[in-house]
Amino acid sequence: MSDKVTFKIDGKKFTAEADKTIMDAARENGVYIPSLCYMKDVAPTTSCRLCSVKINGRLTTACSTKIAENIEVEVESEELNDMRSGILEILFVEGNHFCSFCERSGNCDLQALGYRYDLRVTRFLHAYPHREVDALHPKMFLDYNRCILCKRCVRAIKDKEGKKIFGFVNKGIHLKISMDHELAEQLSEEEVKETVEICPVGAILQKGIGFHIPIGKRKYDKTIIGSDIENKVKKQP
Numbered sequence: 001m002s003d004k005v006t007f008k009i010d011g012k013k014f015t016a017e018a019d020k021t022i023m024d025a026a027r028e029n030g031v032y033i034p035s036l037c038y039m040k041d042v043a044p045t046t047s048c049r050l051c052s053v054k055i056n057g058r059l060t061t062a063c064s065t066k067i068a069e070n071i072e073v074e075v076e077s078e079e080l081n082d083m084r085s086g087i088l089e090i091l092f093v094e095g096n097h098f099c100s101f102c103e104r105s106g107n108c109d110l111q112a113l114g115y116r117y118d119l120r121v122t123r124f125l126h127a128y129p130h131r132e133v134d135a136l137h138p139k140m141f142l143d144y145n146r147c148i149l150c151k152r153c154v155r156a157i158k159d160k161e162g163k164k165i166f167g168f169v170n171k172g173i174h175l176k177i178s179m180d181h182e183l184a185e186q187l188s189e190e191e192v193k194e195t196v197e198i199c200p201v202g203a204i205l206q207k208g209i210g211f212h213i214p215i216g217k218r219k220y221d222k223t224i225i226g227s228d229i230e231n232k233v234k235k236q237p
Helices: 022-028 078-093 109-116 152-156 189-198 227-232
Strands: 004-009 012-017 052-055 058-061 072-074 140-143 166-169 176-179 204-206
Touching: 012 022, 052 078, 078 109, 140 189, 152 166, 152 189, 189 204
Parallel strands: 004 072
Antiparallel strands: 004 012, 052 058, 052 072, 140 204, 166 176
């Protein structure tokens, strides 16, 4: 077992194993740090930057930085929350997100974070890009209008031999996720469901079961995102 270290988050003392990242250490202690690209036990890519925090006054990403003895981590501040709001606004305006009639409304992490940070009017102009939908797979859609390039599907979804089902193609503003249809067709129904759940926005949807979870029973209909972490562990004084 790793040695324990003592550290502070927003002035409160906590302990965690020394090999933990700030993200994992914080969540284990009941402190929610937002993210759209983070997955536990999967190597981080720091794609979304929403988990940016300050350590001893310097910005870093909580998902990729190890905890250390006596460090002071700033998670909640006007500056950091304004930065997170700005990132969320950019993600909304550079895609085509129509929450009012989206199948993942209520189950979407991006939408839930928009509510948590009280996004009402963006400070940026909407891009309204022309994006297509890949519907060639017999079991699922890949909707580029909603994709935020978080890389979660790229990192997590593999076939039985470890080959990646999803990958990146093109560069710059033309960068997008691509699906290997031959490999994807080997996915079972359960693996397709897992793929859909890994996507934080609804860019990947399963065919034939649209709107099967009624409004009022979806993940974030009654609780805000992160509340399960904040309520799981009683914070230390």
